[in-house]
Amino acid sequence: AFGTVQVVGQDPREVLAGVFGYDAFRGEQEEIVRHVINGGDAVVLMPTGGGKSICYQIPALVREGTGIVLSPLVALMHDQVAALTLVGVRAAALNSSMSLEERREVEQAYRAGQLDVLYLAPERLSAPGTIDFLRQGRIALFAIDEAHCVSQWGHDFRPDYLRLGALAEYWPDVPRIALTATATPETHRELTERLHLEKAKHFVSSFDRPNIRYRIEAKQSVRAQLIAFIRGEHAGDAGIVYALSRKRVEQTAKALREAGIDAVPYHAGLPAEVRLRAQTRFLREDGVVVVATVAFGMGIDKPDVRFVAHIDLPKSIEGYYQETGRAGRDGLPAQAWLAYGLADVVQQRQLIESGDGDAATRLNQTRHLNQMLSLCEGVTCRRQFLLNYFGQQGSATCGNCDVCVNPPKLWDATVPAQMLLSTVLRTQRERNRTFAAGQHIDVLRGTASDRVTQLRLDELTTWGIGAEWTVAQWRGVVRHLLATGVLEARGEWGVLAPAEAAKPVLRGEERVMMREEVVVRAATRGRGTR
Ligand code: ADP
Ligand code: ZN
Numbered sequence: 001a002f003g004t005v006q007v008v009g010q011d012p013r014e015v016l017a018g019v020f021g022y023d024a025f026r027g028e029q030e031e032i033v034r035h036v037i038n039g040g041d042a043v044v045l046m047p048t049g050g051g052k053s054i055c056y057q058i059p060a061l062v063r064e065g066t067g068i069v070l071s072p073l074v075a076l077m078h079d080q081v082a083a084l085t086l087v088g089v090r091a092a093a094l095n096s097s098m099s100l101e102e103r104r105e106v107e108q109a110y111r112a113g114q115l116d117v118l119y120l121a122p123e124r125l126s127a128p129g130t131i132d133f134l135r136q137g138r139i140a141l142f143a144i145d146e147a148h149c150v151s152q153w154g155h156d157f158r159p160d161y162l163r164l165g166a167l168a169e170y171w172p173d174v175p176r177i178a179l180t181a182t183a184t185p186e187t188h189r190e191l192t193e194r195l196h197l198e199k200a201k202h203f204v205s206s207f208d209r210p211n212i213r214y215r216i217e218a219k220q221s222v223r224a225q226l227i228a229f230i231r232g233e234h235a236g237d238a239g240i241v242y243a244l245s246r247k248r249v250e251q252t253a254k255a256l257r258e259a260g261i262d263a264v265p266y267h268a269g270l271p272a273e274v275r276l277r278a279q280t281r282f283l284r285e286d287g288v289v290v291v292a293t294v295a296f297g298m299g300i301d302k303p304d305v306r307f308v309a310h311i312d313l314p315k316s317i318e319g320y321y322q323e324t325g326r327a328g329r330d331g332l333p334a335q336a337w338l339a340y341g342l343a344d345v346v347q348q349r350q351l352i353e354s355g356d357g358d359a360a361t362r363l364n365q366t367r368h369l370n371q372m373l374s375l376c377e378g379v380t381c382r383r384q385f386l387l388n389y390f391g392q393q394g395s396a397t398c399g400n401c402d403v404c405v406n407p408p409k410l411w412d413a414t415v416p417a418q419m420l421l422s423t424v425l426r427t428q429r430e431r432n433r434t435f436a437a438g439q440h441i442d443v444l445r446g447t448a449s450d451r452v453t454q455l456r457l458d459e460l461t462t463w464g465i466g467a468e469w470t471v472a473q474w475r476g477v478v479r480h481l482l483a484t485g486v487l488e489a490r491g492e493w494g495v496l497a498p499a500e501a502a503k504p505v506l507r508g509e510e511r512v513m514m515r516e517e518v519v520v521r522a523a524t525r526g527r528g529t530r
Helices: 012-020 029-037 052-062 074-086 100-111 122-126 130-135 159-170 185-194 222-233 246-258 272-284 317-324 342-354 359-377 382-389 414-431 437-445 450-454 471-483 502-506 518-525
Strands: 042-045 066-070 091-094 117-120 139-144 176-180 201-204 212-218 239-242 263-266 289-292 307-310 334-340 409-412 487-490 495-498 513-516
Touching (some): 052 117, 122 130, 139 159, 212 471, 222 246, 222 334, 359 382, 414 437, 414 471, 414 487, 495 502
Parallel strands (some): 139 176, 212 334, 263 289
């Protein structure tokens, strides 16, 4: 019932060809595999699609006993087990979604030494009896997948991972290999320490994906921008569009279909068979665009995804990099396209504020968001920024991102920034009111609305002083100041308040340099004048 392969003690290259059907190892795979086969611990940092699974699957086959794989996602486990079974590897998983009978069968096979690979969710280790159960079999190695989840400072902390440190005490002689695609230098250090991998050898691959072109645009009318992007540059291509909410997923998929693009929605709220059909169409047919929440993509291995588009701001660079990494695994040109705007910044800050995390969690989420915003607002090479974030070197210009291809003009926005800040301060001080961005922009541009007149905002000294800039430019300034922490957006309405960092700007000690980007051009071209 559990496959047939018997390759204990064989040369890893023969296993690679004989079991997996590949001609050669990629990158550092062979070194990693041999190191673990020889009983060494390993920490493997490899980008998505780099080929991490082979790094523990082959040692699990070659070494005597069962390779125990700790993996956080039950759905992924099943896919992996299915894929391994298909090539004849004796693989199984143990998780709470299985019936007692199914579990018994797997447990028995493990005890009898009939499993090459056994997948476990990390929380199972804390279940009573699991350690004793594991002791009844022979263990070839422990593989800790998505190892960044042990890092409290990472973007995806899972408390159950903390238990994994104990494996070193229970089984000091069993090699352990920790793998992740998203480790900053801090996370790398932290996971090494918490998993007690002090003696491990570290294998750090380059995180660069040279064939992916990174592009970040200011949001105007995001659906129109997305449709123009797909039609203009990716007609008939397979792609993934990421959105934050289920509702936006469905609305966007519908809009794309109406524009003649073969788009299907995917999110966790859809029935399993609908999701499966979307996934199958995406994998098997040409030119299907999946519009999805982040629930889509893990474990999906489609080499010719030509673009990944984000129509909402990702919560962290780690997430952004993992999601964009699904583009162009075949090495051919691919694009990562992101549109973001003022509303994204306000919304993400609110999500953090209203979230159920404690103060430390919120601080951590804010840190991740701020890094993401620095990338977006930045005026340097995107690739270099991303690589530096992951502790790696990039050349100053990559020649394959929007900044390198089309260098942004810098705009000295110090004066409008000061105008905006003083308007925020004045409405607070002189009218004892706080407002969201829209009201302030009306005041600055001298746009009279009922509300403005009613509150006598047109008597403020800042009334109409910023009429020379468009609404879109003003929204760009607000966005930039929010992104760089000069302004804060508070409460449900996102009312603006100056932060500590506003003082040097108001005093003229610090200049505000931002990109003069699509905002400006799109505003004069499109529907920018409200
Ligand atoms: P990761 O977990 O790092 O994202 P996977 O282990 O899923 O990557 O591997 C990505 C893809 O590359 C899979 O389709 C896998 O079968 C394939 N692959 C891995 N190693 C090799 C190799 N040496 N030769 C050819 N294909 C490989
Ligand atoms: Zn670049």
